[in-house]
Amino acid sequence: MAWFSFNSLKLIVIGALISAGLITAGCQTTTAGGEVGVDRRQFLLVSSEQAEAGAAQFYAQEMQKFSSKGALNVNPQQTARVREIASRLIAQVGAFRPDARNWKWEVNVINSKELNAYCAAGGKIAVYSGLIDSLHLSDDEIAAVMGHEIAHALREHTREAMSEAVAQQVGVSVLASLAGLGQGATSLLSAATDVAIGLPFSRQKEREADEIGVELMARAAYDPRSAVTVWRKMISGGGGRPPEILSTHPDPANRIKDIESHLPRVIPLYEATKRTGRK
C-alpha cells in the first residue's frame, strides 16, 4: 500500500475512534513546567479517563491479590511511615497540576522481598517492603523513589504509552477490523493498556520523572540529593540480586549523572522549605 493512502486510512480510523468517543486526539502537555522546566508536548490519543480506568482496575486486582495472601500493609509502622511521606509529596503536586490534588490517591505497602515501587495513573501508589528493608532507605530516599513514581503519574506517561500503542496498532492491524469498528476499537484499547502497563518507559519519560521527582521532594522538604544516594544503593543491590525496579529503570549510572545536573535548580527550593519548616 502506498504511503499516502496508508496514512489517510490511519487518519480515518483515528477519526472514527474519536467520534465513537473512545479516544481523544491532541498534542498538549499534562503538567506545568515547574522550576525544572519540563514542557515537552505529548502525543495523547487515549483519554485520561481511559488510562485511569485501566490503572484502577490493575491496581485493585494487585491489592486484592496481595491482601488475600496476607501481604498487604503487614507492618503498621512501615505503612504509616510510607503514607506520611506520600502525603507530604502529594501536598505539593499542585505545583505541576492543581487537578491532581483531587485525585483518589491510594498508598499501600506490599509485603514482599521484591525491590519495587510504582504509582499507576490517577495516583495509585504501591511500595514493596523489600525496597525499604533491603536497601535500608531513609525517609528522604523513600521520598525520592515515590517522588519519581508520582511524577510519572502527573505526566500521564502511561496514557501517553497507551496512545503510542494505539497509534502503532492502528498502523499495523486495525485495517482488518474497519467493518466492525466498535468491537475492534474496544479490544484495541484493552490491548494497548496491556502493552503500556508493565513496559519500561522511554528514557525521555524517565528523565522527566527524575526532574519532576526531585522538585516534588524539595518542595516537600526532603533532601533531593537523596535521589542520587538511592540509585547508588540500587546499583549495589540488596542481598545480591538486582532490584526488580531496575528492569523498568535501566542504566542507573547515567540516571545519576542526569539527576546531579538537575540538583542545582531544586536545592534552593529545598533550603527554603527547610528554613521555613514547611512540610
Ligand SMILES: [Zn+2]
Ligand atoms: Zn521511572
